[in-house]
Amino acid sequence: MAGNVAQANAEGGGRMSGVVDRRASVWQNKISANVKVAGSGSPLLFLHGAGGLVWDGFLDTLALRHTVYAPEHPGITEGDPDAISHLDNLWDLVLYYFDLLDELGLKSVPIVGHSFGGMMAAELAAANPERVSKLILMCPIGLWRDDAPIPNWMIVTPASDLPKYLFCDPEGPIAKQVFGAPDPETQIKMIWCMACTGKFIWPIPDKGLKKRIHRIKAPTMVLWGEQDRLVPPVYAEEFARRIPGSRVEMLDQTGHVLTLEQPARVAALIEEFVGPA
Amino acid sequence: MYISTFHLMPHRELPDDFEKRYKSIWVTAPFHELADAKRVGQFYNWTLDELIAAAKAGSDGVCTNEHHQNAYGFMPNPNVMGSVLARATQGLNCALVQLGASLPGTQPPTRIAEEYAMIDSISGGRLVAGMPLGTPMDMNICYGIPPIEQRERYREAHDLILKAWTSREVFPWNGKYFQLGAVNVWPRPIQQPHPPVWIPGSGSTSTFAYTAEHDYCYCFLSYFGYKSVSKPVRDKYWESCEKAGRDLNPYRMGFLQLVGVSETDEQAEKDYAKHVEYFYHKCLHVPPEWLGIPGHQDYRSLVNAFRNPAMASNFSKLKEKRFKDFMEDRFVVCGSPATVRDQLKDLCQSLRVGNLMVLLHMGSMPHDLTLKNIDLFFREVAPALRPMWEDEWENRWWPETLRRQTPKGVAA
Numbered sequence: 001m002a003g004n005v006a007q008a009n010a011e012g013g014g015r016m017s018g019v020v021d022r023r024a025s026v027w028q029n030k031i032s033a034n035v036k037v038a039g040s041g042s043p044l045l046f047l048h049g050a051g052g053l054v055w056d057g058f059l060d061t062l063a064l065r066h067t068v069y070a071p072e073h074p075g076i077t078e079g080d081p082d083a084i085s086h087l088d089n090l091w092d093l094v095l096y097y098f099d100l101l102d103e104l105g106l107k108s109v110p111i112v113g114h115s116f117g118g119m120m121a122a123e124l125a126a127a128n129p130e131r132v133s134k135l136i137l138m139c140p141i142g143l144w145r146d147d148a149p150i151p152n153w154m155i156v157t158p159a160s161d162l163p164k165y166l167f168c169d170p171e172g173p174i175a176k177q178v179f180g181a182p183d184p185e186t187q188i189k190m191i192w193c194m195a196c197t198g199k200f201i202w203p204i205p206d207k208g209l210k211k212r213i214h215r216i217k218a219p220t221m222v223l224w225g226e227q228d229r230l231v232p233p234v235y236a237e238e239f240a241r242r243i244p245g246s247r248v249e250m251l252d253q254t255g256h257v258l259t260l261e262q263p264a265r266v267a268a269l270i271e272e273f274v275g276p277a
Numbered sequence: 278m279y280i281s282t283f284h285l286m287p288h289r290e291l292p293d294d295f296e297k298r299y300k301s302i303w304v305t306a307p308f309h310e311l312a313d314a315k316r317v318g319q320f321y322n323w324t325l326d327e328l329i330a331a332a333k334a335g336s337d338g339v340c341t342n343e344h345h346q347n348a349y350g351f352m353p354n355p356n357v358m359g360s361v362l363a364r365a366t367q368g369l370n371c372a373l374v375q376l377g378a379s380l381p382g383t384q385p386p387t388r389i390a391e392e393y394a395m396i397d398s399i400s401g402g403r404l405v406a407g408m409p410l411g412t413p414m415d416m417n418i419c420y421g422i423p424p425i426e427q428r429e430r431y432r433e434a435h436d437l438i439l440k441a442w443t444s445r446e447v448f449p450w451n452g453k454y455f456q457l458g459a460v461n462v463w464p465r466p467i468q469q470p471h472p473p474v475w476i477p478g479s480g481s482t483s484t485f486a487y488t489a490e491h492d493y494c495y496c497f498l499s500y501f502g503y504k505s506v507s508k509p510v511r512d513k514y515w516e517s518c519e520k521a522g523r524d525l526n527p528y529r530m531g532f533l534q535l536v537g538v539s540e541t542d543e544q545a546e547k548d549y550a551k552h553v554e555y556f557y558h559k560c561l562h563v564p565p566e567w568l569g570i571p572g573h574q575d576y577r578s579l580v581n582a583f584r585n586p587a588m589a590s591n592f593s594k595l596k597e598k599r600f601k602d603f604m605e606d607r608f609v610v611c612g613s614p615a616t617v618r619d620q621l622k623d624l625c626q627s628l629r630v631g632n633l634m635v636l637l638h639m640g641s642m643p644h645d646l647t648l649k650n651i652d653l654f655f656r657e658v659a660p661a662l663r664p665m666w667e668d669e670w671e672n673r674w675w676p677e678t679l680r681r682q683t684p685k686g687v688a689a
Binding site: 081082084085088154155156157158159184187188191192193194195196198199202203 | 300301417418421422423424425426429453564566567569570571572575576577579580583584
């Protein structure tokens with residue numbers, strides 16, 4: 001869950017020019033994947049969370065040193081809401097991403113995944129370790145502890161409570177920017193993205209990663225906001241102890257949407273971890 | 278006009294401050310704080326007795342439906358109730374309108390084919406087969422179905438049930454959601470090729486189209502009365518029928534209406550005001566966001582809902598309204614027999630409804646008052662409504678043995 005970053009970014013303005021939408025026909029040509037691409041340098045794949053994908057300052061920073069590929073989750077691409085019906089389950093979705101990597105010509109690539117995208121990044125790295133050179137998990141879902149249940153953001157009640165789960169400062173300017181006064185089109189986008197990602201995690205985001213996670217070979221960094229009230233920071237330890245040699249970075253004064261709350265710090269940590277372009 | 282009596286089987290004795298103390302009547306309402314198992318047994322028996330009384334008073338059908346983990350209406354399996362009713366209404370011209378068992382949450386769906394066929398057998402062919410999608414609370418939260426899969430599962434379950442009823446051969450079912458190696462259900466329904474199918478809904482455009490395409494009866498379950506939904510029904514449902522090349526037979530349309538009849542309008546207010554308020558304030562006490570869980574509506578219905586937010590805004594304003602408002606907005610039809618007759622005629626004319634369903638027990642209504650309502654309604658109101666449409670149209674969505682007459686001179 002990445003919150004509704006669409007709104008914040010719509011207002012951000014002045015972003016890097018040169019972000020292009022690249023289409024890739026995959027999955028027996030049933031899905032025309034839309035991938036936002038920008039920057040130059042060695043490739044890096046970014047997988048967004050359940051709130052949707054918008055190119056923001058965080059991705060701009062990564063694109064200064066890398067060619068950043070940010071695919072849209074199937075179903076959320078404008079004009080093609082039914083694409084999601086071609087992927088029945090998590091196994092399909094994992095293989096779909098390998099199709100997409102083939103189509104993009106990425107043999108082995110560092111993957112940065114946020115929340116739902118973090119779970120997918122971990123699944124890809126476990127399914128085919130050779131395709132993932134470095135793994136950066138930003139407050140990923142995918143594991144479950146009964147003593148630290150992850151609230152189901154699709155049914156949070158009242159809905160106005162969502163910022164409390166997502167942001168270090170639920171009343172702060174970033175939260176206000178995201179949840180202030182979203183227009184219907186932005187709301188439809190966010191709801192449909194939750195619907196399309198929810199397909200793979202409903203009703204509890206534990207679909208067996210714990211049985212596969214030991215297969216991850218990529219050097220791994222786990223990033224977490226200390227004030228993440230959606231996916232509690234105890235999960236950082238859960239991921240770290242299951243991925244040998246992984247490193248954990250806890251960010252203070254940060255909630256679940258760390259790419260909006262600490263874009264520079266997060267980007268710097270990733271750049272340092274991934275290494276020279 | 279065919280008139281059926283609907284019952285939700287609600288908790289009749291919730292505390293006065295229920296909606297202030299608890300977050301929701303659905304999903305999370307704590308049974309042990311709010312209910313007593315023995316008393317609940319009494320509620321079930323009253324419910325059955327009330328529906329049987331309606332059948333004896335001349336109701337053309339009795340309706341039950343499925344909901345889970347709630348005090349709003351807790352018949353987790355409507356077929357348990359339906360089978361009792363099938364037996365108890367033996368010899369009466371009364372249909373068992375199972376409106377019904379939720380398709381996406383029943384695993385495997387052949388279970389519904391079996392149970393419905395049992396009710397059709399026990400009742401001598403009096404079943405109407407309701408095929409509900411289920412609410413988001415029931416299917417997504419309580420039964421764990423991913424919201425975005427709900428409609429697809431529904432459609433596959435529907436196809437499987439119809440094939441299970443009609444196939445002469447044992448067949449394998451290799452579906453996306455259901456795989457069965459040898460389908461050969463016992464028993465089969467008496468009604469051939471299969472019982473009439475009704476699809477309940479609350480206004481999703483995709484359900485309108487699906488119903489029209491399959492030539493079924495659409496049942497609008499609106500608690501917001503007929504005025505607030507008349508435009509979408511007129512514009513979208515009947516338009517869907519025309520697009521699918523269907524006629525305008527009013528029996529394609531069912532509508533559920535809360536109804537209270539008393540001797541006079543003044544007496545009706547005395548009798549029903551507090552129960553109507555209990556229904557809207559307590560029984561519909563559900564967080565609005567649970568009605569719109571992402572994925573429960575397909576993309577087109579989602580976009581449509583955002584552009585026509587009438588339903589959602591009706592829902593969010595319920596707590597501000599009192600009995601007089603519910604009357605004025607025609608959420609409820611209450612009054613003397615003459616008042617109720619006039620308003621129901623207006624409802625059925627304006628929406629083109631041939632299958633009217635009346636909710637004669639509302640919220641906290643006690644058993645005696647419910648029996649009075651049933652008696653007055655079927656003695657003083659129903660006879661005046663029955664002739665509507667009968668000269669022109671045949672109710673093709675009704676068990677054949679219970680149809681009153683074939684209209685003259687019009688192709689059915």
